[in-house]
Amino acid sequence: MTMVTSVPNAADKLDTAAGRAERPVLAREADATYWMSRYVERTENVARLLLASMECMIDVRDVAPALLEKQWRAVLRIMNVEEPAAPADSTETFADAVASHMTFDEENPNSLVACLTRARENARGIREGISSDMWEHLNRQYWAIRAPETRTLFQESPHELYKESISGAMSFQGLTDQTLPHDQRWHFAQLGKYFERITFTCRVLAEDTGMLRASAADVSFRNLHWSTVLRCCNSHEAHRRANPGEMEPVTIMAFLLLDPSFPRSVRHCVRMAKESISAISAEVRPRTVDPAERILGRLQAQLEFTDAAEFLAAGLAPRLDHVVQQTALAALAVQKGYFLH
């Protein structure tokens, strides 16, 4: 038996693929890639925030009911969301109302469902620019959260739902890293992810849930506050390994802001964002300094060439404000430089 394999002739090759310049990235594609990634990151953050808050509240509930409501208001403030209308059903507690508002309410732009929907809408507009694996994964999650079974799951165990959302978002990040060439598109996805993460971490750190002041002497409340902060930022285990023993506020702040190698520390995120914008601008406009690159480069230096004592000398709040503001300026510069041609 003879095997017949089709051998493409040279002319064929010349006609379709050989030596052609890479397909350019449309400004709209870059825009959508950035937002797709940003919304996926936000999905993960919202889920973590809700998960950590629920767990923390189980500990607080009986001891200090007044703190309960404060914590849930803090959740809304962190995500910049208006308070939901008073529940029609009087058996529903404020906590339940916030949880379902932050999970299923499509009218709330930062609910889990809304973030996932927007991530998917952006992905749908650039399906030919991302991998099928990425698209299918996101699409599956989109349909899953809309399935009636998900409501039941939420009633029975919200933890399971949030855990699934978190692992869904993280798998997406993994797929992005492993199936997309690390070219311009990937770098725009990186920017979206890291900008979102920086802002979220700063907002969590800035939030005063009242627990710190509840009773100066009560160490257990203070510890609960800080461990919730760490859980929100998925940094609990990493922090404990780096700093065994007591929960020291300054150590925790320093870890979340300045740790050189932990992927969720602000310093690390700023460095990664800076590297991505440098890669983009080197490809698109070599030999010029990109405005976003300048902002991020400066911020990176401020975070790298300092120590905790110096960095926090003027207090935490002004520092967080500064980081959030500079990140917003960098995001604006990216938008102006690449999305609005």
Place this chain on the structure above:
Amino acid sequence: MFQQYQVDGLFDEMFAPGGSPRGHYAAVASRLANLGGAAFMRRRQMADLAFRNQGITFTVYSDQRGVEKIFPFDLVPRIIPAGEWRTIERGLVQRITALNLFCKDIYHQQLILREGKIPADLIYGAKMFRREMFGVRVPRDVYMHVCGTDLIRDHAGNYLVLEDNGRTPSGVSYVLENRVIMKRVFPALFNDYRVRPIEDYPRNLLHTLRYCAPAHADDPTVAILTPGIFNSAYFEHSFLARQMGVALVEGRDLVVENSFVYMRTTAGLRRIDVLYRRVDDDFLDPLSFRSDSVLGVAGLMNAYRCGNVALVNAAGTGVADDKAIYPYVPEMIRFYLGEEPILANVPTYICAREKDRAHVLANLDKLVVKSTNESGGYGMLMGHQATREERAAFADKIKADGRNFIAQPVVQLSQHPSFIDDHFEGRRVDLRPYILYGQKVIVMPGGLTRVALRKGSLVVNSSQGGGSKDTWVLEDDPVPLLAERETPLELNGVAR
């Protein structure tokens, strides 16, 4: 599964009049008969889930949000023997060749009008006749690069051409995806057959697009123009862009400067040489056509007329698939090629003609009346199923604007087993093969078999409750000749 199957005096694709399966269906029929309803249902659910997870959907505009729906997939494959296909293929090649010569002629010398083969007022009265195209040379003289011709079979099993979709035919992505899913959920069905592969369609399409690039582009940049994610065929646009590795652009991504077309990229403007546009003529350029359209880009027609960008299909091909001009295609074949048509038309009455109109009005209850410029199963009257009032209303419309209507006798489309509830029933089918006209004419072996899933319905359009099937064209043993034919319009001897 087949116990209560009824042929009802129609032409059945699977079963011969005696009730036994036709030779090329025997293996599939016996496998399916032994499968059982539950097992079949499981596979169908697998297929539906795969379609949904991959987002292979079309959008239905029932409310403002638009609902994403799966195009129902009927897992019983339609099988076409090699010999039968060879005839279809020759007929389609002949037809697209004549249609291209016709477009060129109509927008240049108009020999066919001068010879009196087609009445000139029919051409000038066609909504899709684009006077902007008169005297414009298009690259390689190709107008209709992509054509999806709808074929049906009558009660005797003869293949007839129902219409030529020569503007922006859609559906080819379903053909390709149906095959992928079919292989996944029913691999065993393929064991008994050698089915001709169809996967090279995107590559052939890219060849066709690049072949028709303007002369100035050594290494042409190709892009697909889509109306955007809200268009019902968006999945297909995105699918083809992904398969070919070209950019998918919307009108807002484009800008025309000095009569060249550019796309806005992160690094500034980048020239586009070939636009595979999936936007109708009317919406291409607000300066030339509908001024309220934001789907195209201002100045595109000017760039096109300058020869700086190629449009695929060319602007103005709608004149060839106007339903009132369709009856003249056999005449075109005789006129331009000196051949007799291989595939017959469905007999058609043109309501613009007084004699035809009188006949149509007198026989409305026996005819199918179609508006000449609508598609997707809209604007038609199935005379034998309509009420007296509906017929009267249509008669008024025909009297008011005869040019806008044609009528055809009801063709009893062939039927094919479909999985309904938990068993098989016959449902009517048609077939839309896709033809590419570039350096060579390439007919995709197979095409989109659409099926009218409503019992007794003759309308297969997806907007009217239609579904689709995987379509198998069988290989001859030994491997048959490739369906290729040199285009008669080739200008400069490009090496094959």
